[in-house]
Amino acid sequence: MTVLRYKTDSGIAWLTMDNPPLNALSHALRAAVLNGLDRALADPKVKAIVLAGSERAFSSGADIKEFAGGAFYADPFLPAVCDALEAAPKPVIAAISGACMGGGLELALGCHYRVARADAKIAFPEVKLGLIPGAGGTQRFPRLVGLETALNMIVSGATVPAATFKGSPLFDVVTTESAADAAREFAAKLARQGYPVRRVRDLPVKHPQAEAFLQFARTSVTAAARGFAAPLRALEAVGASLTGYAAGIATEQKIFSELMVSPESQALRHAFFAERAAGKVPGLSDKTRTRDIATVAVVGAGTMGGGIAMTFANAGIPVTLLEAKQEALDRGIANIRKFYEGAAAKGKMKPEEATRRAGLITPALDFTAAARADLVIEAVFEDLAVKKSVFQQLDKIAKKGAILATNTSTLDVDAIARFTKRPGDVLGLHFFSPANVMRLLEVVNAAKTRPEVLATALSLARRIGKTAVVSGVCDGFIGNRMLDPYAQQALLMLEEGASPQQVDRAIEKFGFAMGPFRMSDLAGNDISWHIRKRHYAEHPKLRRMRIADRVCELGRFGQKTGLGWYRYEPGKRDAIPDPVVDQIIDEERKALKLTPRKIPDEEIVDRLLYALVNEAAKILEEGIALRASDIDVVYLTGYGFPVQRGGPMFHASRVGLGQVVRRMREFAANKHADPGSWKPAKLLVQLAAAGRTFDDAPAAKQRKSRG
């Protein structure tokens, strides 16, 4: 397959990159650019060379699939291609439209001249993958746009239109017409000047007070980097441009190589690929038919229903919001209005935009208002009897072909589907709270869900800005099912000697956005209490979590009541330790006849993490999740797992599954710590014995339900 078209026309050689969709700089494309260049240089009739891409992309940069194997470094390596373009004795013009990012931008900087369409997208996104530009970008870019602008772009990874740089030496021409036409005209201008070349490396780096600026920048980048290494290393590389081109390049190369093998960058790259992979579902393809979703109805205007309605309004999709009682409807609509007014007051959106979005949500009490909706999402109380009555009504009124979804967190979606005569149209859409903010959407593929219904949900998720992960049916689906043993370990550690603040601090130091107790106070302790009570009823022998139950018996439901595992000052969110909770813990320890011991932070972190990992391995084994990386996406986008650790499965694989299993067996020896949960999952034991990782676990054929 050819990845570059070559043609000559009136003294110009056209090298047009053709590696769809985005001209990623694969080994084949790099080699083809170099071959095209050699061919043009060898042809005496060629006076100037134009390097172009497609309308969609000049080039989106490195082909990061090549990072895993050796192809990324294979000859010709991108820096060498950029150098060859720059060293050419005939002028090379980059004709840029669409994405021009990362390695693609570096390729353009290797050219002598650049013409760009005003709407071309310019960026160095490498920091987002824990890297820096590694093909001269940190050295050539400041020579064209100045130290400060270069630093801002490289450190932030921000994308800006080429028009931003109109008039700067970065672009010789910025056009609203075709980049190819502009390049042709520009070549004619060069012809009149005798085809001069201009090499970026020969330009000086300008800044009136470079050292002072870098000093200042270091402070602000350190603060903005939030512990990530790449932004500061980017600053170091850009700063090195002041030391001369050759020395600067050597610094760039050294930093790039170090970051490539850093655990942080590996984790960020994993997270990037994991999100992409999550969208691929066996049995579905681009050709799977999807249904049109033009209007949506949401049933229940509580915490979730309101957030879900706003999610659709934000994407420009009209929503009917249904309630059982006028009072609840008024409250729900008032909350939505308050949210949009607040966003406008804080300057997050224009007042007219806030009004427009709020106006897309129509309140209703009569279910027939949902009759025309293409999708109905139920978000009423977590009670199977209530869900049954709602789905029976929906079955009667919803139009043929409408998709009926439930936002249940724990109930059986297959049972809910059976409340209707059209189970093929039913699935779970499990949003996370606050639904208009959280990125994660678990799409629950029930036993009878039709492929086109699933495909529609996945494409809709993209439209409303959510990251969808497909789950089979089981109690808690992927995320909350794993949270159960995690929360259990947190509570057992209180009995054994830890305090809520010690547990929270230890796991937050590991990188979690919030420890289990702060998180429960935020979500509402009554939610897990409700689930616990159901579990106690279903499994009478289940170990009672008395400390947590007693906290709830006192009405300490968390931030919303001002008291929970911590206490909260009115209007503030700071979690303040509360002696009342310490006393409950103390009394329960005495009742259990336990002498408290000091639990090391390392044990706290390992028990919490491996409780997640063991349940996840079972989820994978059962085919509830399709692949280990889907589980990582769930935890990264929905549960505050630190992205620089790549997710629970990636983290466990990097620690070594053998070590994880050994640690679990240690915990199992502590009889108190093990209410039967530390038996390592079969899959985990198998992978560990074979010296493998979760990456090697075969992608599951989805078992749609557990039962």
Ligand SMILES: NC(=O)c1ccc[n+]([C@@H]2O[C@H](COP(=O)([O-])OP(=O)(O)OC[C@H]3O[C@@H](n4cnc5c(N)ncnc54)[C@H](O)[C@@H]3O)[C@@H](O)[C@H]2O)c1
């Ligand atoms: N709160 C969370 O963090 C969260 C997260 C994910 C999923 N969920 C799930 O979302 C659902 C809703 O949870 P929530 O926290 O928004 O509850 P909520 O109590 O805040 O809201 C439920 C709303 O449904 C209304 N309602 C009850 N019966 C109704 C009926 N027959 N017809 C119309 N409206 C009716 C109630 O008046 C109430 O306003 C539950 O299934 C829950 O498990 C909750």
